Amino acid sequence: MFVMNFGAGYYDPVNDRWVEPEIPNEAITSQDGFPGQGMPVLWLLNANEGSGYPLKVVNFLNGYAHRRDVYAAIVVPGTRLVDPNAYAETWGAIWGEGLPPVNAPIMEVNRDRLEAHTNDPNRNVNGLPFLNCLTHVIAHELGHTVLWHRNDLGDHGHHNGRDAVGNPLTNFDCHIWQFFGWSRVILPTDFCPNNPGCIFRWKLNP
Amino acid sequence: MRTKLSLMVGASMLLAGTIFFGSPPSGRSPLPYAPDEALEDFKKAVALFEQGLYEPAIKVTLKLYRQYGDVQAVWFPTWVRRVVKDLPDPKNHEEVLRWTIQSQGRPFLYTMALKGGTVSSLLMESYFDLGKYEEARKWADFILARNPDADIPYNIRKLCDYHLARGSRPLQLPSKTIWRSLPLGYREEDYFILVPLDEACKVLGLGCSIAPNPKMAGGKGIRVTKPDSPNTAWRLFLGHPTVERLENGKGHTEGIAYAPFEEDGKVWVPFYWLAKQVGIRGWEVRNGKIYVAPKQGTK
Numbered sequence: 001m002f003v004m005n006f007g008a009g010y011y012d013p014v015n016d017r018w019v020e021p022e023i024p025n026e027a028i029t030s031q032d033g034f035p036g037q038g039m040p041v042l043w044l045l046n047a048n049e050g051s052g053y054p055l056k057v058v059n060f061l062n063g064y065a066h067r068r069d070v071y072a073a074i075v076v077p078g079t080r081l082v083d084p085n086a087y088a089e090t091w092g093a094i095w096g097e098g099l100p101p102v103n104a105p106i107m108e109v110n111r112d113r114l115e116a117h118t119n120d121p122n123r124n125v126n127g128l129p130f131l132n133c134l135t136h137v138i139a140h141e142l143g144h145t146v147l148w149h150r151n152d153l154g155d156h157g158h159h160n161g162r163d164a165v166g167n168p169l170t171n172f173d174c175h176i177w178q179f180f181g182w183s184r185v186i187l188p189t190d191f192c193p194n195n196p197g198c199i200f201r202w203k204l205n206p
Numbered sequence: 207m208r209t210k211l212s213l214m215v216g217a218s219m220l221l222a223g224t225i226f227f228g229s230p231p232s233g234r235s236p237l238p239y240a241p242d243e244a245l246e247d248f249k250k251a252v253a254l255f256e257q258g259l260y261e262p263a264i265k266v267t268l269k270l271y272r273q274y275g276d277v278q279a280v281w282f283p284t285w286v287r288r289v290v291k292d293l294p295d296p297k298n299h300e301e302v303l304r305w306t307i308q309s310q311g312r313p314f315l316y317t318m319a320l321k322g323g324t325v326s327s328l329l330m331e332s333y334f335d336l337g338k339y340e341e342a343r344k345w346a347d348f349i350l351a352r353n354p355d356a357d358i359p360y361n362i363r364k365l366c367d368y369h370l371a372r373g374s375r376p377l378q379l380p381s382k383t384i385w386r387s388l389p390l391g392y393r394e395e396d397y398f399i400l401v402p403l404d405e406a407c408k409v410l411g412l413g414c415s416i417a418p419n420p421k422m423a424g425g426k427g428i429r430v431t432k433p434d435s436p437n438t439a440w441r442l443f444l445g446h447p448t449v450e451r452l453e454n455g456k457g458h459t460e461g462i463a464y465a466p467f468e469e470d471g472k473v474w475v476p477f478y479w480l481a482k483q484v485g486i487r488g489w490e491v492r493n494g495k496i497y498v499a500p501k502q503g504t505k
Contacts, residue, residue, distance in 0.1 A: 074307060076315075079320055106303060111461070112460075115461065120335075160355075179355075183365075
């Protein structure tokens with residue numbers, strides 16, 4: 001998974017001009033760009049597209065990067081989620097208002113439960129490392145901040161192996177696969193890295 | 207009234223907008239809350255489960271199921287009130303999140319202090335942890351019938367099938383007639399069995415130091431060591447439901463189901479946690495005493 005901010009040109013006050021973005025939008029819209037490589041793209045908002053400073057504005061490095069604001073989701077540990085049958089849940093999409101007045105995506109992770117299950121050899125039958133499990137869960141929730149209610153393809157953004165009419169489209173080698181994979185030997189490390197069909201289920205900036 | 211209504215509408219909208227790992231909207235309709243008179247039994251069931259006392263947990267939870275059906279409950283445990291005075295309504299999860307993130311009242315992880323659960327998930331998990339896979343599978347199916355995409359029940363069902371196919375059997379503990387009682391006092395709070403840390407460490411053969419340390423939570427530096435694991439130590443924090451395990455110099459945070467606290471100069475910790483560290487496989491409270499099963503390999 002990677003995060004970038006496309007399409008954000010900037011104003012150059014010295015020369016009083018608008019500078020076009022170095023990386024064109026086609027990078028995420030053309031088959032010659034990332035989609036053709038089978039990579040999903042998280043389209044990030046710049047500060048003008050949302051409020052909530054400083055929560056969505058975390059990437060102030062230098063020069064060029066100063067012009068690029070990167071959103072941040074807030075990760076909160078919790079022991080009792082609204083859904084007792086989940087390891088984590090997400091509140092708010094990156095383009096939404098989030099949980100007022102916090103106004104940023106929030107993902108609550110039942111870390112203790114995940115760790116207890118990771119340490120249980122009757123559940124974690126393949127000995128998956130806890131950090132892998134935690135990363136996978138957080139990445140899954142991070143995906144939801146982008147795939148917020150993509151209901152046109154069913155399952156609210158989850159990838160479950162099929163499209164809306166049941167044709168095979170996605171596979172489980174993806175952070176946004178519907179279920180945590182205790183039976184897996186290796187957990188996904190990315191969003192659909194080997195299955196370009198998955199990208200058609202991604203919802204970019206609406 | 208209007209404010210309350212708008213809050214309720216807001217909360218409903220947010221709830222409807224929540225996405226769970228493996229749980230689609232069909233599973234999001236929350237279960238009804240248990241009536242007030244059921245809360246103590248619920249607290250008891252959750253405490254027994256979290257202390258690894260699965261058989262009594264199942265007994266209490268089945269009683270709840272017979273009386274009230276599949277209901278849920280949520281509360282703040284007693285230890286929380288020693289740390290913070292004001293608390294959000296535990297049933298209003300949005301508020302709990304907001305208080306946590308905004309440090310409303312005081313910086314405190316309110317989300318880590320909540321206790322609760324549902325009858326069905328408690329039964330499913332208790333049976334699974336007990337190794338009773340057929341029963342666990344039944345409760346997983348029960349949940350999946352309502353919410354076919356519920357993540358943990360989906361996994362439990364698969365794991366039950368896996369263990370049943372392998373002929374896995376529940377863990378057999380030695381007969382209770384040979385369990386021994388510990389010369390250790392205890393107190394009960396929210397149905398957790400709590401013991402004085404220093405006395406318990408002596409009885410269980412653990413090392414323990416409790417020293418004033420203004421930098422640490424509650425002004426005390428608390429450390430537990432295990433003589434046969436010289437590279438491992440645990441740091442406990444008063445009023446925090448977390449433990450730091452230090453292993454070969456590296457720290458690793460773990461949860462503890464009931465936060466340690468100090469009262470009248472004694473530091474109280476849940477017995478189950480200490481028992482786990484010394485490898486006690488079974489314990490119970492009987493006739494006012496803590497009884498423990500012999501360790502593996504002993505008679």
